Amino acid sequence: MFGAAAPADLTPTALIGDTGAAAAAFQAAALLSYAEDHAAEAAGRIGVITSVDRTGTVGCALLGLR
Numbered sequence: 001m002f003g004a005a006a007p008a009d010l011t012p013t014a015l016i017g018d019t020g021a022a023a024a025a026f027q028a029a030a031l032l033s034y035a036e037d038h039a040a041e042a043a044g045r046i047g048v049i050t051s052v053d054r055t056g057t058v059g060c061a062l063l064g065l066r
Helices: 020-037
Strands: 046-052 058-064
Touching: 020 046, 020 058
Parallel strands: none
Antiparallel strands: 046 058
């Protein structure tokens, strides 16, 4: 499924704590920062952002990286 490249776990929780509703925004920032710092590895890959809040609302975003 991932080809030769292994998925990278970019969990910022250890750095910023429980951010609740803002978690998805921090995940997006972490993903884009990773893509910028590892441009050759990230080019052409898909980034996945998932989030769930305390009430059970779930969200998911797929971002194409260039």
